[in-house]
Amino acid sequence: MAEIGKDIDRAKQLLEAGELIGFPTETVYGLAGNALKEDTVIKIFETKNRPSFDPLIVHTGNIEQISKYTFPIDEDLQKLADKFWPGPLTLLLKKKEVVPDLVTSGLDLVAVRVPAHPMAQELLLHLDFPLAAPSANPFGYISPTQASHVEDQLGHKVPYILDGGNCDVGLESTIVGIEQSQTIIYRLGGTQVSAIEDVVGKVLILPQSSSNPKSPGMLKSHYAPRKPFILGNLEELMDKYASSGVKFGVLSFEKDYSFSQAAENFILSPRRDFSEAAKNLFAGMRYLDGADVSVILAEELPEEHFGKAINDRLRRAAAK
Numbered sequence: 034m035a036e037i038g039k040d041i042d043r044a045k046q047l048l049e050a051g052e053l054i055g056f057p058t059e060t061v062y063g064l065a066g067n068a069l070k071e072d073t074v075i076k077i078f079e080t081k082n083r084p085s086f087d088p089l090i091v092h093t094g095n096i097e098q099i100s101k102y103t104f105p106i107d108e109d110l111q112k113l114a115d116k117f118w119p120g121p122l123t124l125l126l127k128k129k130e131v132v133p134d135l136v137t138s139g140l141d142l143v144a145v146r147v148p149a150h151p152m153a154q155e156l157l158l159h160l161d162f163p164l165a166a167p168s169a170n171p172f173g174y175i176s177p178t179q180a181s182h183v184e185d186q187l188g189h190k191v192p193y194i195l196d197g198g199n200c201d202v203g204l205e206s207t208i209v210g211i212e213q214s215q216t217i218i219y220r221l222g223g224t225q226v227s228a229i230e231d232v233v234g235k236v237l238i239l240p241q242s243s244s245n246p247k248s249p250g251m252l253k254s255h256y257a258p259r260k261p262f263i264l265g266n267l268e269e270l271m272d273k274y275a276s277s278g279v280k281f282g283v284l285s286f287e288k289d290y291s292f293s294q295a296a297e298n299f300i301l302s303p304r305r306d307f308s309e310a311a312k313n314l315f316a317g318m319r320y321l322d323g324a325d326v327s328v329i330l331a332e333e334l335p336e337e338h339f340g341k342a343i344n345d346r347l348r349r350a351a352a353k
């Protein structure tokens with residue numbers, strides 16, 4: 034099993050030796066390795082069981098470092114970078130030769146991000162290479178938001194997990210790019226659409242698609258628990274499953290169903306706070322997936338604040 038700790042020097046040494054580690058960011062934990070070293074990048078794909086057509090995000094400690102790996106960026110994307118980095122935003126930029134094609138699955142654009150988590154910052158600023166890091170979960174499963182989540186699923190495959198506590202945001206970064214001067218959101222996430230539109234005006238949100246090779250993170254079945262995950266009106270669903278005698282768990286926004294027919298109830302935010310709900314979402318899905326229930330019932334949130342991004346993850350989980 035992996036060693037879990039807060040030793041940044043140790044993390045640095047392993048990364049310099051071409052190894053992979055689990056590392057915390059403010060969104061979710063990443064499975065990190067030297068983005069410029071092909072052997073290491075291959076190891077990332079293998080460790081996650083990730084298909085090679087699904088490109089990786091490259092992380093650096095600050096905006097200045099990014100210019101080593103990408104060509105100058107479009108004005109609107111520059112504005113977003115200035116406003117939201119370090120933070121839960123990923124930009125698609127034209128890559129330079131030094132970035133291996135493996136990282137981008139052969140695409141001309143590379144996804145880059147400057148994470149805000151203090152441990153990620155400290156680590157990246159002490160490295161002389163960027164880190165390729167997908168979320169540290171097996172392909173298709175729920176993203177990890179605690180070091181123990183990484184240990185549970187990839188602990189036998191990585192030597193070290195840097196423990197940065199619970200991820201503050203809890204949703205992956207929002208992915209943004211530009212095509213023919215139109216700003217496009219490829220994945221909803223930890224930076225809200227409204228905040229992005231405040232900076233660059235109206236954006237296009239690409240509809241959920243299971244066949245869009247451009248951002249395979251948009252695959253419908255992403256973020257899925259292993260158990261059947263049913264999305265709908267909770268009261269109706271509970272009546273239906275209770276009468277059929279199935280033992281079920283409930284993932285609710287703010288309501289408490291612990292004294293109902295539900296065998297387990299995970300509440301995302303008793304005070305109806307969207308940030309808190311986002312932060313708890315993946316831990317809640319994992320908890321119910323591991324609980325003694327056969328089915329997980331869940332409800333959508335109102336489409337405000339992080340509601341849009343949370344519903345996106347819930348729908349993908351249900352689409353399995």
Ligand code: TXA
Pocket residue numbers: 058060061062063064087088089090123125137140142143144146148166167168169204205206208219247248249250251
């Ligand atoms: O918050 C995050 O973004 C986390 C943390 C660890 O930084 N990382 C993350 O990585 O969610 P991953 O690999 O699980 O998701 C990255 C997504 C994938 O859906 C991938 O298809 C998309 O980014 N992506 C990467 N490079 C791309 C590119 N050049 N063009 C389009 N989409 C790209």
Ligand code: MG
Pocket residue numbers: 167168176
């Ligand atoms: Mg992922």
